[in-house]
Amino acid sequence: MMKSIKNPESQPKCNVIGCENCGVGDLCARYRAETHQTDNQVEVVLQHYHPVTETGGHIYWAGDKFEQLYAVRSGCVKTYTVDAEGNERIRGFYLPGDMLGFDALYSDEYTSSACAVAPTEVCSISYAQLSKAVASQPHLQQRLLRLMSKDLATAMALAGDYTAEQRMAAFLLHLYERELQGHIGDAGHVSLLMPRRDIANFLRLAPETASRVLSRFQKQGLIRSSQRSLELLNLTALWQLAQSVGIVSEQIVRIKAA
C-alpha cells in the first residue's frame, strides 16, 4: 500500500525545509553531527532519513501499530479518518517542520491515516527511543505536549461555527504563517499543495463553496489565485475575517515588509 521510493532524487522537492528550521532539529542525529553538537544533553532519537512518498502514498494507516512519529521535510501530508458511512474527514495538514502521529499516543495505534497530498519526504522518530529520552529529560515532555497542542488548537478553532469566508481566510493565513515560519515560500505568497476538494473537506465545506469563496475573495481584490499558488493582496482584510477564528496572530499582517 505504501508507495515508497528509495531514491530521493527521483522526486521533485518543491518546498524542502532546512534542518535548521525543523521543529525537532535538535533531536536529529545527522543534523547534530553536521553542526558538531556533541553534548549529550538530549538523547538523539530522530532518524534523519527521508523516505519519499509520492502523491496519494500513505505514511501510515489508521489502525497501524504506533511505533514512529514523523517530521515532514518537504511536501505536504494530510491526516484523515473515515466514518461509519465511508465519508473521509480530513483532520489536518502537515507542512515541512511539522510533526505528525501524535493521535496515536493515546491508544498505541494510529487513529487516523496519513497520506501525502504532494511528493513528500519525512523523517522518523522511534517512539520507544523518544519515551526513554523523555524519562531522562522531563522538559521534553512539555515540548511534546506543546507540539500536540498545536493540532488541538487548530482542530478546536475549526470546530467553531464560522462562515465559509471566515474559515477560508483563517485557513489561508494559517498556512501562510506556517510557510513563513519554515522559511518556505515568499512574503505575500501561499502554496496550496493540496487539491481544493481537500481544503473544502478540511473546512467542512462543499468543494463548490470553497471555490466560490476564493472567487469572491479574488473579485474583492483580497487574493490573486492561480491553481495551486496564490498571492495574498490584502492581508488586513483577510485578517479581519479570520480574526475571530483565533488561530492566526495579528502579527501576520505586518510581515509584509519581510
Next chain:
Amino acid sequence: MMKSIKNPESQPKCNVIGCENCGVGDLCARYRAETHQTDNQVEVVLQHYHPVTETGGHIYWAGDKFEQLYAVRSGCVKTYTVDAEGNERIRGFYLPGDMLGFDALYSDEYTSSACAVAPTEVCSISYAQLSKAVASQPHLQQRLLRLMSKDLATAMALAGDYTAEQRMAAFLLHLYERELQGHIGDAGHVSLLMPRRDIANFLRLAPETASRVLSRFQKQGLIRSSQRSLELLNLTALWQLAQSVGIVSEQIVRIKAA
C-alpha cells in the same frame, strides 16, 4: 469570584458518584485509606475533599495559573472559552467521575474557564504531585493521556459536519453512556443538568434548533422529555442517527436489560 460553600450538607447532591466508580479512585488518599490499600505502588495525590460550587460558580477561569486538576464528584461542570467577539463557546461537559483541567497541561495556565451548571462537588489533584508520581510510575502517563484523549475524541467528533439530529442523538447517547458508567441514573433515563441553551451552544446550534430537534424526537417516539430529565424510548433509532458521529458504541442499545 469563586462561590464556594464550605459546608457540603447545605447543597443538594443529585448525582453523587461513589469513589469506587471514580476514574481516579486509586489515586485518592481517603478512598485508599477507607479500603485499606496501603501498598505504595502509586503515590497518593488526590485530595478527597469536596468544595461545593453552586450553579454558575467557577472552578477556575481561563488564564488562571495551572496548579490543580479536578475530578467531579457530583453535579456537572461545563468548560468554555470566549472568542474575540465575546461569544461563549462551550468546550465540554464533565460528569461525576470525569476529570477536567487537562487543557492547561500545554501552557501552564487554563485555556478555558470551568463553571458549574448545577450544584457541584469536585475533588482536586495537585499537578505538581501528580507530575512526581508520573516520573516514578510511567504507566500513569499513559493513563493521563487516555483521559485527555476522551476530551479530544468528543471535540473531534463534534467538529464534524453532522446534522442537528445526528449531533443531538450522539450527545444524548454519549451522556447516557457516561451516566451509566458512573452508576448514576437508571437504564433508559438521562438527566440533563445543563440548560438547553448550553446544550445548543455545545452542539453549535441555536437554542431554538435544539429545542425543535428534541420536539421532533418526541413526536417520533424516540424520547419522552420533561424539562431536565428525559427517557430514551428508542435506543436503536437514536443510535442509528448517532452512529456516524462516532462517539457512542453500539453496545449502548443493548443495555436496555441492565
Next chain:
DNA sequence: CGGTATATTGAAGTCGGTCAAACCCGGTGG
C-alpha cells in the same frame, strides 16, 4: 491532440438561523 480529473459557475433546494410571540414553571408577594 484527446481523455480524464479537477475547478469553476449557475440555478434550485434545504437546513438551520433569526426574529417574534406564546408558553410554562418556579418564585414572590398580596
Next chain:
DNA sequence: CCACCGGGTTTGACCGACTTCAATATACCG
C-alpha cells in the same frame, strides 16, 4: 390560595448561507 412576574423554553414564519445537481471550463498527462 391565587395573581403576577421573569427566566428559560417552545413554536411559528421568514430568511440566508451553504449544499446539491448540472453544466461548462480548465489543467494535467499520456
